[in-house]
Amino acid sequence: MSNDKYGDGPDPYTYPNSQVLINKFGITDDDQFIEMEKDFSELAIMDIEFSPPPYDLLYWRSLHQALFGDIYYWAGELRTIDISKGTTRFCNINRIEPEANRLFHQLAQENYLVGLPYDSLIVKLAEYYSDLNVIHPFREGNGRAQRLLFEHIIINCGFQISFAGINPDEWIQANIDGYHCRYQRMTALFARCIR
Template sequence: MILDKYGTGPDPYCDPQSGVLRNRLGLQDEAALAAAERALSSIAASRIEFAPPPYDLHALQALHRQLFGDVYDWAGELRTVDISKSGTRFCHVSRIAVEAAKIFGALAGKNWLEGLARPALVRECAVAYGDLNMVHPFREGNGRALRLLFEQIVINAGHAIDWWQVRPEAWLQANVDAVVCDYERMEAVFDRCIGAPLSE
């Protein structure tokens, strides 16, 4: 029996022999798939144009599909299995749409964070990102799709953003802390990534 990489049980997304995610490239080696996925999603990301609000789960699904459509048949589709990682259980599949709607509804109620001073923008992004990461709507590629979405949110709010300012381990710890609604490290991430107003 092949367990998924999150350790929750048999995984229909994986090849039963290799345990590697089924993919359009026919790759059976996890490292090779990861490298191909990074390369192809980077090319795809460079072709994605800015889109103004409203943003919602469907918009996030569209971004995921654009990023990973060359790699996975299920790109852009909500996952159908429950997953957990390092003791953290992500949103139950039956609650993905409901919980995502709450978060996007809150962002809409705050006018997509437009007009906020930078400290408030940092704080609101940290909370929304941390909460959406807990929803984890896709089987793989959640972080990359979310970062692309938040690029659009931050740019729409009038600021530059540069993810390369943060080390991967800092990202990981920020997401771990956000599981228990501790957003301090996530705020530090966004404080490093969000730049000056674009109008300056």
């Protein structure tokens, strides 16, 4: 696991003197833990069914709980420490709820993007995805939970999505660009994924 916490003091989510996240299995070996988490979350996602709106922070938290509840005691709970990846700092813990609620309220005001023409839809999805990604409300599992959330939003709009053909490097770069409000790459990726 990469050390993506910032701030002073030890990370309360990891085992002492380790970067492995505390888990229900007591696994402390990094490689073994990564494999177990991947396997369990892939199985869990198969049991999660589509639900119609409202899509909000509570719904996002429920998806995270469903994905990671067998692994983490804190699944579905908002993180209590500030985190970053590389030079990207995610939302301060005191701003997670207000910022998420603001964006989800805006999404609801736009009827969860239902009825938009395809070209407008992918632009809006890229913007919302990028803006919500900055929030990163959980200690781990943000990307998987957010992609699942957006699958539900997209299905609700009458389309299908598959992230399978996306190269991880281009996905990361699109997210970095989106962090800086440059949505073109994310828009192009959604255009490739959504039918």
